[in-house]
Amino acid sequence: MDVPEQNHKVLLEVKELKKYFPITQGFFRKTTGYVRAVDDVSFSINEGETLGLVGESGCGKTTTSRCILRAQLPSSGQILFRTKEDAVVDLATLPERPLRALRPEMQMIFQDPFNSLDARMTLMDIVGEPLLVNGLKDREERTERVADLLRLVGLRPEYMRRFPHAFSGGERQRIGIARALALHPRLVVADEPVSALDVSVQAQVLNLLLELQEKFHLTYLFVAHNLSVVKHITDRVAVMYVGKIVELAKTAEIFSAPRHPYTAALMSSVPVPDPRLRMQNVILKGEVASPANPPSGCYFHPRCDYATDICRAEMPELTEISSGHFVRCHRAEELTLAGIG
Amino acid sequence: MDNQSSPILEVKDLKTYFMMDEGVVKAVDGVSFDVYPGQAVGIVGESGCGKSVTMRSVLRIVDRPGRIVGGELLFHPKSGGSDSDKQEVIDLVTLDPKGSQMRAIRGAEIALIPQEPMTAFSPVHTIGNQIMEAILLHQEVSEAEARQQAIKVLHEVGVSMPEKRLDAYSWQLSGGLRQRAIIAMALSCHPSILIADEPTTAIDVTTQAQILDLLRSLQQQSNTAIIFITHDLGVVAQMTNYVVVMYLGRVMEAGSVDEIFHAPKHPYTQALLRSIPSVQSTPRVPLPTITGSIPHPFNRPPGCPFHPRCTAFMKGICDCNVPELKTVDGQRVSCFLYQDVEGEDRGRA
Numbered sequence A: 001m002d003v004p005e006q007n008h009k010v011l012l013e014v015k016e017l018k019k020y021f022p023i024t025q026g027f028f029r030k031t032t033g034y035v036r037a038v039d040d041v042s043f044s045i046n047e048g049e050t051l052g053l054v055g056e057s058g059c060g061k062t063t064t065s066r067c068i069l070r071a072q073l074p075s076s077g078q079i080l081f082r083t084k085e086d087a088v089v090d091l092a093t094l095p096e097r098p099l100r101a102l103r104p105e106m107q108m109i110f111q112d113p114f115n116s117l118d119a120r121m122t123l124m125d126i127v128g129e130p131l132l133v134n135g136l137k138d139r140e141e142r143t144e145r146v147a148d149l150l151r152l153v154g155l156r157p158e159y160m161r162r163f164p165h166a167f168s169g170g171e172r173q174r175i176g177i178a179r180a181l182a183l184h185p186r187l188v189v190a191d192e193p194v195s196a197l198d199v200s201v202q203a204q205v206l207n208l209l210l211e212l213q214e215k216f217h218l219t220y221l222f223v224a225h226n227l228s229v230v231k232h233i234t235d236r237v238a239v240m241y242v243g244k245i246v247e248l249a250k251t252a253e254i255f256s257a258p259r260h261p262y263t264a265a266l267m268s269s270v271p272v273p274d275p276r277l278r279m280q281n282v283i284l285k286g287e288v289a290s291p292a293n294p295p296s297g298c299y300f301h302p303r304c305d306y307a308t309d310i311c312r313a314e315m316p317e318l319t320e321i322s323s324g325h326f327v328r329c330h331r332a333e334e335l336t337l338a339g340i341g
Numbered sequence B: 001m002d003n004q005s006s007p008i009l010e011v012k013d014l015k016t017y018f019m020m021d022e023g024v025v026k027a028v029d030g031v032s033f034d035v036y037p038g039q040a041v042g043i044v045g046e047s048g049c050g051k052s053v054t055m056r057s058v059l060r061i062v063d064r065p066g067r068i069v070g071g072e073l074l075f076h077p078k079s080g081g082s083d084s085d086k087q088e089v090i091d092l093v094t095l096d097p098k099g100s101q102m103r104a105i106r107g108a109e110i111a112l113i114p115q116e117p118m119t120a121f122s123p124v125h126t127i128g129n130q131i132m133e134a135i136l137l138h139q140e141v142s143e144a145e146a147r148q149q150a151i152k153v154l155h156e157v158g159v160s161m162p163e164k165r166l167d168a169y170s171w172q173l174s175g176g177l178r179q180r181a182i183i184a185m186a187l188s189c190h191p192s193i194l195i196a197d198e199p200t201t202a203i204d205v206t207t208q209a210q211i212l213d214l215l216r217s218l219q220q221q222s223n224t225a226i227i228f229i230t231h232d233l234g235v236v237a238q239m240t241n242y243v244v245v246m247y248l249g250r251v252m253e254a255g256s257v258d259e260i261f262h263a264p265k266h267p268y269t270q271a272l273l274r275s276i277p278s279v280q281s282t283p284r285v286p287l288p289t290i291t292g293s294i295p296h297p298f299n300r301p302p303g304c305p306f307h308p309r310c311t312a313f314m315k316g317i318c319d320c321n322v323p324e325l326k327t328v329d330g331q332r333v334s335c336f337l338y339q340d341v342e343g344e345d346r347g348r349a
Helices: A061-068 A096-105 A123-133 A139-152 A157-161 A169-181 A199-216 A227-233 A251-256 A261-269 A309-313 B051-059 B100-105 B127-138 B143-156 B175-187 B205-222 B233-239 B257-262 B267-275 B343-347
Strands: A010-025 A030-046 A050-054 A076-082 A088-090 A106-109 A187-191 A219-224 A236-241 A244-250 A319-322 A325-327 B009-020 B023-035 B040-044 B066-075 B110-113 B193-197 B225-230 B242-247 B250-256 B326-328 B331-333
Touching: A010 A061, A010 A219, A030 A061, A030 A219, A030 A244, A050 A061, A050 A227, A061 A187, A061 A219, A096 A106, A106 A169, A123 A139, A123 A157, A123 A169, A139 A157, A139 A169, A169 A199, A199 A227, A199 B267, A219 A227, A227 A251, A236 A251, A236 A261, A244 A251, A244 A261, A261 B205, B009 B051, B023 B051, B023 B066, B023 B242, B023 B250, B040 B051, B040 B233, B051 B066, B051 B110, B051 B193, B051 B225, B110 B175, B127 B143, B127 B175, B143 B175, B175 B205, B205 B233, B225 B233, B233 B257, B242 B257, B242 B267, B250 B257, B250 B267
Parallel strands: A050 A219, A050 A236, A106 A187, A187 A219, B040 B225, B040 B242, B110 B193, B193 B225
Antiparallel strands: A010 A030, A010 A076, A076 A088, A236 A244, A244 A325, A319 A325, B009 B023, B009 B066, B242 B250, B250 B331, B326 B331
C-alpha cells in the first residue's frame, strides 16, 4: 500500500487520451456531432500497482481501458507503455505488427464469465489458445502449461477436457483469469471482473487476484463501479465523470477525504451493509450528463450543490492540490467534504 | 413494525418445484415468513437460492415446468378500511393463476417492480399507454380519468413534466426515469404489497440512491408493505426492517435487520457478511471466503443444504437431517447448532 513511489517504474502512462465517436445522420452519413466518450484522460500506473477506474455507466471507463489495449483506436493522445526491454512505446500510434508482438504483455479479464468464454471450446482450448497463437506448438508442452495455469487459479487440471457450461460463475471467471495469465502479462486490465459474481464467490476471486499480483508482480488497471471492491483492491483510484477524470488520488486518501463533490456523492450513495449506519447521503439530483451534449463549464455543475458562476462558465483543470492528489474542481481548495472509512 | 396488526401475507411452507426432464429442481423448498402492513422485508440470497421464484409464486406467475407443490400463501386483503373481525383470507395457492380472482389481485393488491426496467416496458407502446392499461384493468374509470391518475402517479415518483413523459416510449427515457416509470406503474393501483425484484441492480449508484430514497418515502406515506428481493446486502441493511436469508430454496435465517447484521446466528449468514468487502474494512487483506461454490440444483446436498460449505459442519448430523426453522432468541434459524436432532438420528452414519 505505502510503497515509496520512486522505487517503482512507470509501466503505463496515458496522456491526454481522447476517443470521440461520430454521430452520423442521413443518407450520406454526415457527421452531425461527436460522443466524447473519453475526453482528455491522463494518468499513469507504476509497475506492481493497482489503479482503480471508477465511474457510472457511460463515463468512459470501459472505453479508456479498451483504448489502452488498442481494442479501439484512440482519436488522439498518447499511451506510453514500458516494454519488457525497457523501451517506451506509444500504443496509440503503434502499427499493427509491432503491436502484436506486445500483445502478450497486456491482457484483459472480462466482466461477464458467461459470455466471454466460447461454449464450444474445452478449457484446454480456451486457456491453451493464447499459447498456441504465440508459438507453443507442442501439444504436450501446452497441456502441461495449461495444467499449471489451472492449478494456479485454483481449478483441478483434470477439468481440462470439460466445456465452460459445466462450471459455475466463479469458476468460469477463474478460467478467464487463467487465460489472461497464460502469456505472463505485465499489465492486466480487469473490466468489472467480479460484478457478475455472487457475493460469496466474489471474495474468492478478489483474493485470487491479490494473490496472483503478489506472485507475478502484476500491474492491474481495475475498472469497476463497486466502490467497496475498489477500496479493497486498489492502491490509487481515478474517478471519471462524462469522459473526464474528476479526481485521482491514493485510495485511502480519496475515501477518507474526497475533494470533488462528485466523488463525495458517489461514495455516500453506496449502501453500507450495516443497518445502524443508515445513510445520510448526498442524493444527487438529475442524471449523468450525456457525453454527446455535455453541459457548459464543469460537466458536473447541474448536479452539484456547490456550483457557482465560474462552474457554469469554465471547465476546471485537473490540478494537483496535494502530493499525488489531483482534482478537477474550481472549489476544491475551499470545500470540506465527508468521506467514508 | 407494530406487533398488534395482523400480517398481510403469510407464506407457509411454500414449495415450488420445477419438473425438468433431468429431474426435479426444488427451487423453493419449504419457505415460511410473514409480511406485515407497512413493513419492508428483505429476501436475501445468492443466485439460485429461490428468492425470485418465491416471489413469482406469490404472484402466481411461475412459468412451466414450475409448479407450486405445497404450502399456503395466505393473503389478507384490505377490507375497505373497516376493521371487521371477520377478515377475508385468500389462499393464493388455491386460485387459478389465470382466473379472474388472481388477476384482480395481481397488479392491484400485489404489484411487482421487475428487475430490468429496459425489458419490462413494451417498446411499441408509450409509457402512459402501459400505465393507463394497468389502471383501466383494475379500476372502473374512464380513459381520461385514467390519464389523470397516470400523470398524478408519475408526478409522485418524481418524474418531471409527467404530461409529456406519458407520451414517450420507454427507450426514449434514461435508466433512472425508466425505473421511476416502472415504479409508477406498480403504484398506479395503490397496492398493499409491493414486490421489488432487484429494483436497483441495473442502475448506477447515484441513481440507485435516488430510487431507494423514493421507495423509502413512498413507503412512509402509503403504509405499503415492500418486499425487497436482492443480493445486495447494502440495500437490505439500508432499506428493510426484517430480513429473510435464503440458500438453495430454504430459509436459513430470518430476523430483524439489526439482529441479522449484528448478531447473525446461522453460519451461512455469518460467512456471507464476512465475505463482503466493506468500505470500512482493511484493504488488501485477503477476505474470509466461503469455500466451494453454490451447488448445481440437480446435485442438492442431502441434509442441510449448506453443510458442504459450512465451517461448523457436524458429521452425521448436518448431512443426514434437514434442520427446521426454529425460533432462537427472537430470530428464526435453521441450523443444528441451535437445535437437537432426535436421539436415534444422532447415532447414524
